[in-house]
Amino acid sequence: MIKYHWEPLQGVKNLTQEEANRIQAQNFNHATQDLYEAILVGNFPEWELSVQIMSDQEHPELDFDPLDDTKIWPKEQFPWLTVGKMTLNRNPSNFFAEVEQAAFGPGVLVDGLDFSDDKMLVGRTFSYSDTQRYRIGANYLQLPINAPKNHVATNQRDGHMTYHIDVSKEANAHINYEPSSLNGLIEAPQKEIDYEPTYVAAKIVRQTIDRTNNYAQAGELYRSFEDWERSELISNFVSALAPIAKFTQDKMIEHFTKCDADYGRRVAEGLRQKAIL
Numbered sequence: 001m002i003k004y005h006w007e008p009l010q011g012v013k014n015l016t017q018e019e020a021n022r023i024q025a026q027n028f029n030h031a032t033q034d035l036y037e038a039i040l041v042g043n044f045p046e047w048e049l050s051v052q053i054m055s056d057q058e059h060p061e062l063d064f065d066p067l068d069d070t071k072i073w074p075k076e077q078f079p080w081l082t083v084g085k086m087t088l089n090r091n092p093s094n095f096f097a098e099v100e101q102a103a104f105g106p107g108v109l110v111d112g113l114d115f116s117d118d119k120m121l122v123g124r125t126f127s128y129s130d131t132q133r134y135r136i137g138a139n140y141l142q143l144p145i146n147a148p149k150n151h152v153a154t155n156q157r158d159g160h161m162t163y164h165i166d167v168s169k170e171a172n173a174h175i176n177y178e179p180s181s182l183n184g185l186i187e188a189p190q191k192e193i194d195y196e197p198t199y200v201a202a203k204i205v206r207q208t209i210d211r212t213n214n215y216a217q218a219g220e221l222y223r224s225f226e227d228w229e230r231s232e233l234i235s236n237f238v239s240a241l242a243p244i245a246k247f248t249q250d251k252m253i254e255h256f257t258k259c260d261a262d263y264g265r266r267v268a269e270g271l272r273q274k275a276i277l
């Protein structure tokens with residue numbers, strides 16, 4: 001199993017609520033504008049790609065389920081291994097053709113990768129391509145921004161705005177099924193997978209995972225913040241929770257307290273102050 005991380009080399013900077021109120025009210029495209037202008041003057045943004053690797057097992061030694069993607073994998077146990085870097089070194093010349101029509105999805109893999117049993121990932125392998133067929137069109141993969149750079153040969157045919165069919169020079173272009181004695185395409189031999197498939201001897205059921213541990217990492221994150229970040233977080237929650245029913249506020253305070261006692265106490269205190277004002 002792999003967890004991927006894109007780490008922005010320009011750092012992570014967030015707006016406080018007060019800054020967002022001011023900036024966003026004037027210009028709701030400020031982030032796109034910032035990106036566009038930085039690239040324009042050659043200040044190219046870069047992201048380093050790292051992977052964390054864990055063997056394909058249940059890992060009972062961990063207090064969380066490694067396939068639960070609301071959880072991080074602690075860096076100390078699973079070091080970040082840098083494998084590459086992405087640089088945005090030019091702006092699109094046509095926003096519609098190169099951005100609006102770009103179609104990304106986790107169902108499209110290059111050789112050497114495979115899917116883990118992450119339920120969220122498995123669901124997404126279908127949903128993105130389906131949406132793109134609806135959003136862009138049946139032949140969205142033929143558009144230059146989405147087309148493979150290497151030649152592909154498939155039996156896929158027709159549909160709205162077909163631009164070409166994927167054939168090979170040697171094969172009979174009129175045949176779109178396989179096997180065929182009329183010189184259609186022949187499926188390339190599948191590469192053998194070079195890892196041990198997971199062995200399962202258990203009931204496959206629909207139920208929540210048993211190692212939910214929903215509070216520990218949230219508490220660690222809270223404690224890792226600087227003082228001003230914690231104050232900003234508390235103030236955001238207090239503003240968001242102030243107008244809602246008392247029993248919902250109490251429920252939220254219970255959750256915060258389970259993450260960290262100080263966290264719960266400060267939100268409760270903030271709400272009390274606001275109620276007095």
Ligand code: HEM
Pocket residue numbers: 069102103104120123124127128131132135
């Ligand atoms: C780990 C959880 C997920 C992450 C990190 C994620 C991330 C993203 C991102 C970054 C986009 C592009 C948004 C944009 O264009 O501005 C996107 C779009 C989309 N997501 Fe997700 N997503 C997640 C879960 C899901 C799930 C569970 C589904 C459905 C089962 C889903 C279905 C879609 C679809 C259909 C699109 C639009 C695709 C397109 O037309 O290009 N996503 N997602």
